[in-house]
Amino acid sequence: MGSFVKAFKNSALVFLTAFGAAHAQTAVGGGTIGGNFQIDVQSYVKDSAIGTPDVPEKVLSNGFLNLIYQQENFQAGLRYESYLNPLLGFDRRYTGSGIPYRYATIFTDDHSLEATVGNFYEQFGNGLILRAYEERQLGYDNAFDGVRLRYQPTNGIRLIGLLGKQRSFFTLGPGIVRALDGEFDFNEFAPDFLPDIVRLRLGGSAVSKYQTDQDPIYKLPENVLALAGRTALGIGEWTLNGEYAYKYNDPSSTNRLSYNPGNTLFLSSTYAGTGFGLTAEFKRTDNMDFRSDRTAQVTNLQLNFLPPVTRQHTYRLPTLYPYATQPNGEIGYQLEGTYTFAPETMLGGDYGTTITANFSKVHSLDTTRIDEFRYDSEFLKFGEVLYFQDFNIDISKTWTPKFKTQLTYINFHYNKDIIEGVSGYGQVNSNIFVLDMTYKLSSKNAIRTEFQHLSTKQDMGNWAFAMAEYTISPHWFFTVFDEWNYGNPDAGKQFHYGTALVAYAFGGTRIQAGWGRQRAGILCVGGVCRLVPASNGAQLSVTSTF
């Protein structure tokens, strides 16, 4: 459900998407200045039991400041970033400080025409062939540096053209990107043409990248083109969002120099009834790792985004086994149903009960190799290798106005070798229970607890997790939690990973301090993941919006 809503929202054009958290407030010389600031500092102590890497600096930090100035038909902004040195888990190529992001935008009063020079983020449709975005927690930023025009010649028609290079740490990647997107909104264009309950939007995009070929061994395409077409159809309570993308030959380091074309088909459909909702999603991806530099790796210089068709879990223990999209090839689907038992019914109780069940499954493609550079793949056939399967069910219930609970059960089949790019681990099957309880002691004081348990016979064995969070609104937050790998098959590795945090919020500022021992793990946002080594030490974080 969540990813559908996100995809649907993202596919609509949002003008002036600068920084979500920033609110222009301070008047300066006829305009306003706004922005936000964050710094994360962490100290690292040697903890050889959990295998923390050696940190000669002892203290590492990531920080940034966004500034946006706006006046009438003009907006300009910049972001200063500092990594001294980058926190563990971040690519060390970030080391240093600088202003990697600055831009100026001019636009007409009705926003029908907008021109941006400098850095910008952008997304075409669901992102299958173009999405520039920032995910700070992952150290991910593929902003463009160049020129962008957005133009709305008439109601319901929106055009975007852009030219630029992409950010790579504190430099730019070598590839030049030229891209064009057009969207046609039937309802806006001709409001009376369609019946009231029908909403229809069509879109198409083209992205071409240029990178020279100096390779002495291979003949590489210097210009690579990708095309995509999409539709968003709504009839009453039912919606269908579909997009197909095609990419011409693009041999790269991540597809192991495959000269095959690439393609992705993404379909998402929802039905929202009274008290219930249904979602079905399907995605088939073949050779769609698309970057503005054919030699880039990991999450560097990605041009596109393949929306995940698996649920993104946020509780702590399920994040041990998060699925990461396999852009070289995968086929999968997701089904989700939500039902709310009304209050004053047997299952609804006094205040109602909501049940959500979700199932997703991702497989390999069925492929046959032709030669070193090419392969055949069946279009709608599931391959033999199971990459990931997730069945989960949530029951949330409000017992009294002061007390509510959510019980979650998750069953994962996680192909560790494929997802983490390791070997010899195979499938990890696990069962997880989460009980989340919130109790409001008074209008200002609330306590929330989480109890989680993960059981598996593979990998690191069983885990237990307990957390308590005490809130005195609006200023104070106290959190303690402990993750315990009590079932590790190696008795010497049955560690506790405890963390205690206190946070104080005032105005737009939040200060958080704590001490924690963190397990090595994988951090994923939207199906993009990063390995984070184990650590132990104090942490301080300040965020401020002005």
Place this chain on the structure above:
Amino acid sequence: MLSFKVKFFKEILKPFLKGFYMKKILPVLFAAAIFSSCDIVEAPYKEGVDTPIDTTQKYVQKVLIEDYTGFYCGNCPRAANQAKELYDLYKNRVVIMGVHVGFFAKPKPNKNDYDFRTEVGTALDNFFGLESAGLPQGMISRIGYPTKTQATPDPAWGTKVQEVLAKEPVLGISLKPEFYKATKTLTLEAITEFLKAAEPDAYLAVYLVEDSIIARQTDYSKTPSEIPDFVHMHVLRGAVNSTWGDQLSTAPIAAGAKFTKNYTYTIPAGKDWKPEHMKIIAFVHRYGSTYEVLNAEEVDLIK
């Protein structure tokens, strides 16, 4: 103070852009330009390049390929293969060093894994940050350090190798080893001759590598992917002098200057190294500044 009236925009640019050209012709031209920007490559995908070597010169420019790898890294054999292809293309102008580092090179308990890791390799990785950029990863004569672009994925090696080999050599290195089998001792005379003027940041580093070590390796291009008897080539074994080597001169170096260094090295007791499979590699690099390798040389340990 900052009374910004975008007059230019409102009075000139907007009417122009809103006019006929923008509305009708510009989007069409732009779209046509993008749609035609596509190169479709047909097989064969490899190009045959002729690389004649100038045999009239005493020294030629050589390139050092450092292949950062690990036996649990399933994509790493692909990089080793890329190094070999470049070697086959450029023959003895390519010097290769396989450096096993980090997580993927760490022996697992009870697996009887071979520990390829070396002190010098780990020190280099800590400094240049190859593993943190994801393996396989390499460096081509260590170029790119000042812009943090030294970490080079294997498909980009060819491009950088070609760049390095197109340079005029600043210096040449000649190596004269003697190996005494009974004592497993090497004596080495390393002569560095400068063809151009250079800075005092020139350091000579001398390492040992070994070919044809049979040990396990994960290779995702094979089924099954576990190869128990993989042949590991160019494996870095250790430094003859040190990680960064020896400074050649404390003063600026003039063209024509010649420096002779003599080394004695004994293979440590307990090592299963096979001297008949070993090579000495030597290179001069710009320590403390760009770290670029100016030239490299390789000879068999036993002639």
